[in-house]
Amino acid sequence: MVPPENSKEQVGKSVKSRYRPWLSDFFKLKAFTGQRNMDIAKLKWNMIHYENDLPIYIASPNTKVNKQKNNFTIEEIEYVYIPIGEELKTVLLDMGLNKNKHTDKYLILPEVNNRKTTEKQASISFSFYWKKLNKSYFRSLTHLRKTYATRERIFNNSSITTLHSNVKTTERYYIDDVEIVKQMVSDGFRVFPEK
Numbered sequence: 001m002v003p004p005e006n007s008k009e010q011v012g013k014s015v016k017s018r019y020r021p022w023l024s025d026f027f028k029l030k031a032f033t034g035q036r037n038m039d040i041a042k043l044k045w046n047m048i049h050y051e052n053d054l055p056i057y058i059a060s061p062n063t064k065v066n067k068q069k070n071n072f073t074i075e076e077i078e079y080v081y082i083p084i085g086e087e088l089k090t091v092l093l094d095m096g097l098n099k100n101k102h103t104d105k106y107l108i109l110p111e112v113n114n115r116k117t118t119e120k121q122a123s124i125s126f127s128f129y130w131k132k133l134n135k136s137y138f139r140s141l142t143h144l145r146k147t148y149a150t151r152e153r154i155f156n157n158s159s160i161t162t163l164h165s166n167v168k169t170t171e172r173y174y175i176d177d178v179e180i181v182k183q184m185v186s187d188g189f190r191v192f193p194e195k
Contacts (some may be wrong), residue, residue: 032146
């Protein structure tokens with residue numbers, strides 16, 4: 001998906017390689033989780049929850065929201081519940097899910113503590129590789145998040161019942177995110193249609 005060949009870019013007087021062996025995994029995680037770059041960089045294997053020994057969802061702390069609300073204790077932290085559909089499950093298995101199950105290691109670059117650098121490298125490299133496609137339009141990693149959010153909304157549109165005139169009130173206080181992601185997995189949620 002992301003080749004090491006032709007990965008050099010002239011930046012000022014220096015030449016930088018935009019290739020990183022983990023980029024394909026990062027981009028796939030972005031496409032199949034819809035999470036922000038900072039949250040993908042912080043995903044750990046022990047965030048994956050199982051039922052009957054099958055991976056069902058990832059409980060990922062919502063970094064942006066927690067920072068905005070100053071949620072720093074375990075009781076205060078808000079999570080995003082990511083369903084593990086077939087596409088994401090395949091990526092996780094390829095990345096070593098069975099070997100790393102329940103470990104406290106990061107999914108991407110477990111040996112690197114500076115997650116900000118990982119996030120930044122992924123963003124810069126995605127833009128670099130996109131430009132190499134010579135498309136008449138531009139895409140960034142944010143577009144993968146938007147695609148995911150759109151597909152998720154389409155998938156859930158018929159299964160979420162609004163109990164209040166204000167949808168946000170229902171979604172915030174009455175909808176169980178964990179149950180929704182379990183149902184999504186059970187119903188065969190996919191980001192991209194099978195060919």
